[in-house]
Amino acid sequence: MAGPRPVVLSGPSGAGKSTLLKRLLQEYGSIFGFSVSHTTRDPRPGEENGRDYYFVTREVMQRDIAAGDFIEHAEFSGNLYGTSKAAVQAVQAMNRICVLDVDLQGVRNIKKTDLCPIYISVQPPSLAVLEQRLRQRNTETEESLAKRLAAARADMDSSLPRLRP
Known part of the structure; x- marks a missing residue:
């Protein structure tokens, strides 16, 4: 894909990727653009189709994954998530640095492509802080919270350099 080299923000849900991304776009909106991901999950309160995600069946x-329209895709808690080639190309067409927000599985998939991005791992201070953040959202069942925390532990364990004691 032509255009400036993309940036991939990765880390567990609740680590602060969205907060960091919002700040980046507020401060440097003429330099960076966000690649809106697709998902099959239902929108959370306040989320808008096309701004936060493309909510699709x-x-x-x-069908679009099978057609090769996605750079990366993953399934989590019974829902599909993914980044389409078109979403990245739309940002690059504006001559902006495309920022992607993905989980660890998404990073692994992107590494198999020719995208060649800069990777930034965003991690919470601790698993306890992450759990508190996720609970405060009030969007998770106990089962989905347990799955998110297990995925977060794996993500945190694989992040480098190892900064936690």
């Missing part, structure tokens, strides 16, 4: 997303 599983059938539509599976």
